[in-house]
Amino acid sequence: MAMTRKQRRLTLIAAAGAVLVVAVGLLLFAMSNRLTFFQSPSDIVALAPPPTDRIRLGGMVEEGTVVKDPDGTVRFSVTDFSATIPVVYHGLVPDLFAEGKGVVTEGHVGADGIFAADTVLARHDENYMPPEVARSMENAPSLPPAGAAPLASATP
Amino acid sequence: MFAELGHYALVLAFVLAAVQAGVGYWGATRGDGRLMSIAPSAALMQLLFIGFAFAVLVRAYVTSDFSLLNVVENSHSAKPLVFKIAGTWGNHEGSMLLWVLILALFGASVAAFGANLPQKLKTLVLSVQGLIAAAFLLFVILTSNPFTRILPAPFEGNDLNPLLQDIGLAIHPPLLYLGYVGCSIAFAFAVAALIDGRIDAAWARWVRPWTLAAWLFLTAGIAMGSYWAYYELGWGGWWFWDPVENASFMPWLAATALLHSALVMEKRDALKIWTILLAILTFSLSLLGTFLVRSGVLTSVHAFASDPTRGVFILALLVFFIGGSLALFALRAPALAPGGIFAPISREGALVLNNMLLTAACATVLVGTLYPLALEALTGRLISVGPPFFNLTFGPLMIPLLLLVPFGPLLAWKRGDVYAAGQRLVFAFGAAILAALAAAALTGARGVLAILGIGLAAWLVAGALTEPAFRAKLFQAPLGDSLRRAYGFPRSVWGTMFAHLGLGVALFGIVASTAWQTETVAAMRPGGESIQVAGRTVVLDSILPRNGPNYSETVARFAVTDAGGRQIFLEPAKRVYAVRGTPTTESDIATIGFSQLYFSVGDILMDGTTTVRIYWKPLVTLIWIGPLFMILGGLLSLSDRRLRVGAPRRTRAAVVPAE
Numbered sequence: 127m128a129m130t131r132k133q134r135r136l137t138l139i140a141a142a143g144a145v146l147v148v149a150v151g152l153l154l155f156a157m158s159n160r161l162t163f164f165q166s167p168s169d170i171v172a173l174a175p176p177p178t179d180r181i182r183l184g185g186m187v188e189e190g191t192v193v194k195d196p197d198g199t200v201r202f203s204v205t206d207f208s209a210t211i212p213v214v215y216h217g218l219v220p221d222l223f224a225e226g227k228g229v230v231t232e233g234h235v236g237a238d239g240i241f242a243a244d245t246v247l248a249r250h251d252e253n254y255m256p257p258e259v260a261r262s263m264e265n266a267p268s269l270p271p272a273g274a275a276p277l278a279s280a281t282p
Numbered sequence: 283m284f285a286e287l288g289h290y291a292l293v294l295a296f297v298l299a300a301v302q303a304g305v306g307y308w309g310a311t312r313g314d315g316r317l318m319s320i321a322p323s324a325a326l327m328q329l330l331f332i333g334f335a336f337a338v339l340v341r342a343y344v345t346s347d348f349s350l351l352n353v354v355e356n357s358h359s360a361k362p363l364v365f366k367i368a369g370t371w372g373n374h375e376g377s378m379l380l381w382v383l384i385l386a387l388f389g390a391s392v393a394a395f396g397a398n399l400p401q402k403l404k405t406l407v408l409s410v411q412g413l414i415a416a417a418f419l420l421f422v423i424l425t426s427n428p429f430t431r432i433l434p435a436p437f438e439g440n441d442l443n444p445l446l447q448d449i450g451l452a453i454h455p456p457l458l459y460l461g462y463v464g465c466s467i468a469f470a471f472a473v474a475a476l477i478d479g480r481i482d483a484a485w486a487r488w489v490r491p492w493t494l495a496a497w498l499f500l501t502a503g504i505a506m507g508s509y510w511a512y513y514e515l516g517w518g519g520w521w522f523w524d525p526v527e528n529a530s531f532m533p534w535l536a537a538t539a540l541l542h543s544a545l546v547m548e549k550r551d552a553l554k555i556w557t558i559l560l561a562i563l564t565f566s567l568s569l570l571g572t573f574l575v576r577s578g579v580l581t582s583v584h585a586f587a588s589d590p591t592r593g594v595f596i597l598a599l600l601v602f603f604i605g606g607s608l609a610l611f612a613l614r615a616p617a618l619a620p621g622g623i624f625a626p627i628s629r630e631g632a633l634v635l636n637n638m639l640l641t642a643a644c645a646t647v648l649v650g651t652l653y654p655l656a657l658e659a660l661t662g663r664l665i666s667v668g669p670p671f672f673n674l675t676f677g678p679l680m681i682p683l684l685l686l687v688p689f690g691p692l693l694a695w696k697r698g699d700v701y702a703a704g705q706r707l708v709f710a711f712g713a714a715i716l717a718a719l720a721a722a723a724l725t726g727a728r729g730v731l732a733i734l735g736i737g738l739a740a741w742l743v744a745g746a747l748t749e750p751a752f753r754a755k756l757f758q759a760p761l762g763d764s765l766r767r768a769y770g771f772p773r774s775v776w777g778t779m780f781a782h783l784g785l786g787v788a789l790f791g792i793v794a795s796t797a798w799q800t801e802t803v804a805a806m807r808p809g810g811e812s813i814q815v816a817g818r819t820v821v822l823d824s825i826l827p828r829n830g831p832n833y834s835e836t837v838a839r840f841a842v843t844d845a846g847g848r849q850i851f852l853e854p855a856k857r858v859y860a861v862r863g864t865p866t867t868e869s870d871i872a873t874i875g876f877s878q879l880y881f882s883v884g885d886i887l888m889d890g891t892t893t894v895r896i897y898w899k900p901l902v903t904l905i906w907i908g909p910l911f912m913i914l915g916g917l918l919s920l921s922d923r924r925l926r927v928g929a930p931r932r933t934r935a936a937v938v939p940a941e
Contacts, residue, residue, distance in 0.1 A: 129625060137626040142638055145679075149642040152675045153649055160671040164664035182666055194885070198803030198893055217803055218884035218895045221856075221865040232666075 162232065167209040170235060177234050183211060183241055184230040192225050204229060204241070211235075215243040285350055288338030289429040295331035295386070296419040298324045302389075302412030310405040310477075318401055321408040322393035328415060329383075329390035336370075336383045339428050343370045349435035352376065352428045358441035358861050360832040368452035369442045374576065374592075375428035377455060381572070382418050384456075384463045388492075389415060392467065399488060406474035407467070414466055417599050425592045441832065441861035450510030458503030458530055462568040464496025465533055468540060469565030472558045473607055476614040481554050486547035489561065491920055493544060497537045498916040504530050505909035513869055518799075518880050518897045520905060523672045528651040529571030535644040536564040539637045546630045549695060552622045553634070555615050560637070562611060566604040567644075573600050579655060628698040632690040639683040646675040684738055687785065688745020691778055692752075706752055710744035725798055732797030739793060742786025746779050777919025781912045788908025791876075794901035801897050808890045816879070816898035819843045823851065825890045833859045835868065838883045838892045842872065854881040854894070876901045 129137070164182040165173070175181060183204055191203040191212075200215045202225075213231055223229060223246060231243035302324035309317025342350050343366045346359040356373045357366060371380040389411040396404045422428075471489045475481040507530070512520040521527065540560040546553045573579070577593030624630045650667045657663050688710055692703035717740030721733050751757075753775065754768040802815050806822040813820050823839040835857040843849045852870040859866070869882040877900045884893035 131623055134623045134625060138623070138634065141626070141635065145638040145642050149646055149675075149679060152678055153646055156650075156671045156674040157653070160667075160674050162666045162668055162670075164666065180670070182664075194893075196805040196891075198805065198884075198895075218867075218882065218893060221867055232668075 164230075166206045167204055167211045168206055170211055170241075171209040175235055177237060180232065180234060181241075182230055182232050183213070183243070185211075185228070187223070187225050187227055187229050189225045200246075204231065211241050212239070213241045213243050215246055217246075219246050284338045284341060285347070285429040285431065288335040289423075289427065291331040291335040291338070292419060292423055292427075292429075295328050295335070295382075296416055296423060298328040298331065299412045299416035299419055302328065303409050303416055304412075306405045306409030306412060307477075310402050310409060313402070315401065318405040321405045321412070322396075324412065325386070325389040325393040325408050328412075329386040332379075332383045332386045332419075335429075336379055339376060339379060340367060340370050343367065346439065348437065348439055349431055349433075350428070351430045351432040354432055354436055354439045356442050357439045358832060359438060360860075361442065361447070362831050364449070364452060365442060365447045368449075369446075371455050372442055372446045372451050375422070375426045377459075378418070378422050378426045378576065379428055380456065381459055381463060382415060382422060384459045385411070385415050385418065385466060388464060388467055392470075392492075403471075403474055403478060403480075403485075403488075406477055407470045410470035410473045411466065414470070414603065417602070421592075421595050421599065425595050438861075441859065444833070444857070444859040444862065444864050444866045445514060447832075447859075448510065448514055450506065450514065454503060454507045454510055457499050457506055461496050461498075461500025461503050461537075462530070462533060462571060464492065464499055465537060465565040465568045467492040467496065468537075468561040469607070472561035473610060475558060475618075476607075476610050479614065479617060481558065481618050483548050483551045486544045486557065490541065490544045490548065493537060493540050493561075493564075494916055494920050497534070497541055498913055498920070500530065500534045500537060501909050501912050501916070504534060505906050509906050513871060518869075518882070518899065520795075520902075523650070523667075523669050525651050526575055528647050529574045532644050532647050532651070533564055533567040533571060535640050535647070536560060536567050539640040539644070540564050542633045542636050542640075546633050550622070550624065550630050552624055552630060553637075555618060555620065556637070558615065558618075559611060560641075562604075562607045563641075566600075566607070567648075569600050569603060573597060574651070625697050627693070627700055629690065629693045629695045631698070632686065632693050635686065636683065636690065639679055643676050643679040643683075646679065647672070650675065681738075684742060684785070684789070687742060687782055688748060691749040691782075706748055707745060710741055710748050713744035714738065714741035716740070729797045732793050735789065735793035735797070739786045739789035742789060743783055746782035746786060750775055750779050773918045773922030777915045777917075777922065780915030780918065782915075784908040784911030784913075784915060786908070787904050787911055788906075791901050791904030791906075791908060795899045795905065799897055799899045799902075801895065803893065803895045805891055805893050807892075813896075815842075815896050817845055818879070820896065822890075822892060822894070825886060825892065828855070830857070832861065833857045836886050838886060838894065840881060840894070842879065852879065852881045854883045856883060856886055873903060876903045876907070878902050 162180045162182050164184060165175070167183065167185050170181070170183065185204040185206040188203040188205040188210060191201075193201045195201070198216055198218070200217075200219055201212070202215075203210050203212050205211075213233075215231065215233075230247040231241065232245040232247075233241055233243035236242050302321050305317055305324075306321035309315075309320065339352075341347075342353050343357055344363065346353065346357060346366070348354050352373065352375050356376075357369050361369065369376075371377045389408060392399075392404065392407055392411065396407075399407070468489050471485065471492070475485055504527075507527070508520045511522070512518065540557065543553050543557045543560055547557045573593075573596045577596050579593055650671050654665050654667050657665060688707055689700070689703050692698075692706055693700070714737040718733050718737030721736040725733075727733070750768065750771065753771065754764040756764045758764075759767075800816060802813065804813050806813070806820075808822050808824050810822060819842070821841050823841045826837045826839060828835050828837050835855040837853045837855040840852045840854075841849055842852060850872055852872055854870040855868040857866045857868055858864070867882055867884075869880060871881070872879045877898070880897040880899055882895045882897075884895065886892045
């Protein structure tokens with residue numbers, strides 16, 4: 127038990143070093159594996175990401191594409207006016223989810239090319255649209271104003 | 283007229299704060315008692331003036347004075363009174379005014395209740411407080427004046443964002459700000475100690491109650507905010523790892539570490555420099571939180587750049603206070619008398635490990651919060667750092683901490699005995715195994731991680747009870763004897779027990795509600811088919827239109843019948859607020875034991891067909907009951923300090939010889 131002063135200090139430094147190494151290691155691993163990248167429909171068409179990648183898909187809900195099944199499944203297409211991706215989602219969509227409005231969904235691109243979303247985020251009120259959406263539609267015909275409000279969201 | 287007086291009061295408060303900072307510092311460094319005595323008066327007057335300004339703004343909201351731009355933008359005459367009052371801080375300008383009001387409140391408390399502080403330390407603390415107050419008052423006056431008039435005054439206002447029209451708004455921001463801003467006291471003490479060049483165990487005794495108070499408010503504020511998001515956002519999540527949440531969680535982690543390190547400093551006169559650094563970091567994280575939430579940088583780096591006045595101002599304050607205090611720390615800390623080095627296996631050793639893990643966990647949250655902003659600003663790439671990231675980084679750092687929590691209070695100061703502590707924890711270990719087995723049996727062994735989680739939660743709860751049980755010689759001495767011993771405990775023993783117990787209780791809720799929740803989405807018709815949820819029969823009874831003071835809603839009334847035939851009704855609704863025309867979803871929750879049934883509705887069609895989402899969330903309320911235990915523990919600990927350490931004196935020499 128009788129440690130010298132030097133040993134005690136070394137123990138302390140070793141413990142601190144170990145915690146630091148673990149923390150940095152976890153951060154680096156998480157950064158290489160657990161980040162979700164934002165992509166527009168054009169990005170997905172161009173990059174064809176594998177089904178293992180978790181992706182945030184943002185754009186406009188294309189007019190006339192929303193189909194709500196009785197079991198709570200919602201199908202729609204997300205477009206940035208140069209490419210369109212079909213999306214399927216099971217659950218309740220946010221209050222301001224509507225055709226012709228901005229939307230961000232999170233999920234994976236299936237082998238069939240359909241985007242299986244587990245989260246749907248819509249603009250929060252009449253003045254807000256998620257920054258990613260506003261950005262991906264910079265070339266869109268009409269750009270709604272961007273304001274500041276938290277995201278309204280839905281996740282099953 | 284009142285608004286101009288309010289504005290003028292703010293300007294006067296700014297002058298007072300500047301005097302408090304300047305004259306206070308001057309008097310303290312010259313050792314002039316008369317100059318020093320100005321600081322407490324200035325702090326009290328400053329509270330008076332800011333309090334007046336705040337009252338004026340509240341009055342403008344209550345009377346719907348639409349000649350004020352701020353009221354027009356965020357209120358409406360038909361809004362219920364409680365939301366008119368709460369609406370005062372439901373916007374940027376008003377919430378910054380609340381921020382400085384609370385800052386002044388803490389400064390005045392030091393002035394009023396700091397009678398036992400040495401005059402020089404007290405004056406320096408008030409001087410630092412005055413500097414912070416002056417800077418933020420300037421921010422309010424120059425960039426966020428809530429008293430700006432609008433001409434001509436409109437007849438009606440734009441109403442408040444419907445999501446904010448909730449009792450949560452009345453309570454959550456003030457609590458959170460009391461926590462955030464309360465951290466400024468520990469910061470002011472740390473900077474004062476650095477200027478003074480003296481730091482000892484008495485310093486830690488003075489700082490701890492203030493930190494404990496701030497920590498209490500932060501705990502309450504975060505828990506409250508989490509429950510608010512849970513019932514208001516309509517999809518049953520209670521923590522999102524959203525940057526706004528992280529902004530309040532980081533100071534909480536740092537303040538928790540600070541509470542524990544100040545304990546080592548108070549009892550063993552060690553870890554001094556680290557404690558000072560933690561005090562500075564805790565408030566720096568509070569300032570960072572204020573910056574993240576208030577500058578608009580989170581919405582988008584570009585939105586921030588397009589209207590940068592406020593953001594740049596807060597950023598400048600951030601750089602000034604964090605950079606300044608860290609520079610002072612770098613200059614002066616080496617001159618402070620270092621504390622002793624101690625044995626790794628001891629109470630203080632355990633507390634150091636606690637500090638390492640908490641700060642490392644805090645750092646991972648910081649990286650996860652700032653990395654997307656940095657990446658977007660530097661490369662333009664957009665990423666979102668969500669729960670998977672934090673589960674992988676924050677989680678693994680928390681698990682060893684939670685495993686070690688029960689050991690801490692059982693180890694002696696100076697030289698602990700892990701073996702003896704382990705022996706005492708045999709009961710807790712048994713309880714953990716039993717809880718895990720019970721969970722496995724009840725759920726049919728679904729989810730190994732969840733079962734281990736339940737075991738860990740039971741370990742924490744039983745471990746927290748172990749120390750007082752042994753101290754009272756429970757089951758070893760006659761019961762009456764044990765009770766007498768328990769009655770004589772210092773309250774801090776109960777404080778520690780309840781705080782650690784609360785952690786375990788919250789973990790029960792987190793694990794159970796995450797792993798074993800069920801979700802049912804269905805389309806139902808009034809009087810149509812029933813569905814089964816968690817052993818209960820659910821039918822849609824009827825669809826009713828209803829009108830509120832400033833909204834109209836369509837209520838879906840569900841009847842839920844349990845196996846014993848008892849029936850309850852839940853009424854989730856779709857609401858439309860008249861002024862903004864925004865639809866919102868109002869969920870309805872039934873609490874059954876510690877579990878909850880959570881109903882949220884989607885589209886309600888003309889024929890009454892309603893899409894409904896029903897969650898069964900087992901033990902979910904424990905998530906918020908746990909923090910209540912922590913708050914109880916904090917309060918007990920705080921009351922102990924007031925009785926026992928009512929007048930801490932500098933008993934030790936300021937310079938302690940190295941061990």
